[in-house]
Amino acid sequence: GDSVTQMEGPVTLSEEAFLTINCTYTATGYPSLFWYVQYPGEGLQLLLKATKADDKGSNKGFEATYRKETTSFHLEKGSVQVSDSAVYFCALTEPFTGTASKLTFGTGTRLQVTL
Amino acid sequence: DAMVIQNPRYQVTQFGKPVTLSCSQTLNHNVMYWYQQKSSQAPKLLFHYYDKDFNNEADTPDNFQSRRPNTSFCFLDIRSPGLGDAAMYLCATRLGTRVGGEQFFGPGTRLTVL
Numbered sequence: 001g002d003s004v005t006q007m008e009g010p011v012t013l014s015e016e017a018f019l020t021i022n023c024t025y026t027a028t029g030y031p032s033l034f035w036y037v038q039y040p041g042e043g044l045q046l047l048l049k050a051t052k053a054d055d056k057g058s059n060k061g062f063e064a065t066y067r068k069e070t071t072s073f074h075l076e077k078g079s080v081q082v083s084d085s086a087v088y089f090c091a092l093t094e095p096f097t098g099t100a101s102k103l104t105f106g107t108g109t110r111l112q113v114t115l
Numbered sequence: 116d117a118m119v120i121q122n123p124r125y126q127v128t129q130f131g132k133p134v135t136l137s138c139s140q141t142l143n144h145n146v147m148y149w150y151q152q153k154s155s156q157a158p159k160l161l162f163h164y165y166d167k168d169f170n171n172e173a174d175t176p177d178n179f180q181s182r183r184p185n186t187s188f189c190f191l192d193i194r195s196p197g198l199g200d201a202a203m204y205l206c207a208t209r210l211g212t213r214v215g216g217e218q219f220f221g222p223g224t225r226l227t228v229l
Binding site: 032034041 | 214
């Protein structure tokens with residue numbers, strides 16, 4: 001079955017540091033890939049997505065590139081802010097219509113950014 | 116703004132006392148999901164509706180039920196909450212006809228069982 005593996009947290013960085021959160025996946029087809037962010041006490045918000053190989057998703061300074069050859073979708077940001085402190089989930093879904101297209105989540109990575 | 120709304124945001128119930136959580140959406144999405152999320156874990160899918168068709172996950176306890184009276188609303192009923200059911204409950208929606216479409220999540224309802 002499908003699976004997503006992401007790096008263990010927590011990740012603690014100083015403000016303006018470079019961020020990488022690794023994510024690799026196993027899927028039978030050509031999944032769509034997502035990064036969701038969850039701030040404390042809130043639901044999940046879509047941060048970015050990519051639906052085919054070599055697509056780059058980007059939003060709010062975050063980027064991730066769909067690498068089919070390495071089955072990876074690593075999240076990066078050049079300069080983190082305290083407000084980026086949250087839990088980040090990598091996820092995939094098989095691109096079939098007419099079905100539930102269930103999300104397969106990684107375990108989540110907690111990011112803490114300090115001044 | 117189109118969105119997914121969950122009420123209440125915080126719910127306290129007593130052990131064994133039935134509770135209902137609600138979700139509404141203005142996105143006109145035909146697929147709706149209910150997730151349970153415990154502390155420091157990824158969300159766990161309980162069930163989903165594709166249009167009116169209900170689909171239960173194999174490991175969802177019978178204690179959890181759901182209703183979808185129309186496209187916009189979906190309810191999660193917990194018939195006899197136990198202490199282990201304390202969690203964040205997330206509702207999500209998706210447009211089923213869109214290939215690779217993302218799920219849109221509500222803010223969640225945090226359930227406390229006393």
